[in-house]
Amino acid sequence: MNEKFEIEKLVQLARLSLTEDEKNQLEGDLLSILGYIDKLETLDTSNIEPTSQALSLKNVFREDEPGEKAESCIELAPAHYKDHYEAPKII
Numbered sequence: 001m002n003e004k005f006e007i008e009k010l011v012q013l014a015r016l017s018l019t020e021d022e023k024n025q026l027e028g029d030l031l032s033i034l035g036y037i038d039k040l041e042t043l044d045t046s047n048i049e050p051t052s053q054a055l056s057l058k059n060v061f062r063e064d065e066p067g068e069k070a071e072s073c074i075e076l077a078p079a080h081y082k083d084h085y086e087a088p089k090i091i
Contacts, residue, residue: 007027011018018026071083079086
């Protein structure tokens with residue numbers, strides 16, 4: 001990433017108009033970011049379980065109240081099957 005051609009290409013793809021000083025600063029910033037990524041690659045992650053989430057997955061929604069309240073709502077629905085609402089097919 002330390003070639004001028006690549007910085008010029010990135011600036012062109014991003015449709016930026018930068019001065020030479022700004023291009024030099026961008027080049028330095030990108031090299032710094034890539035250097036940090038190289039540091040991260042040296043970490044031992046053999047005992048870390050893979051995940052698709054950076055944060056712990058927890059229910060951020062309210063807990064449904066089981067019991068008569070939920071059952072009475074289902075009974076009021078125009079169409080239902082067991083404990084699910086039925087909706088008409090749209091397409």
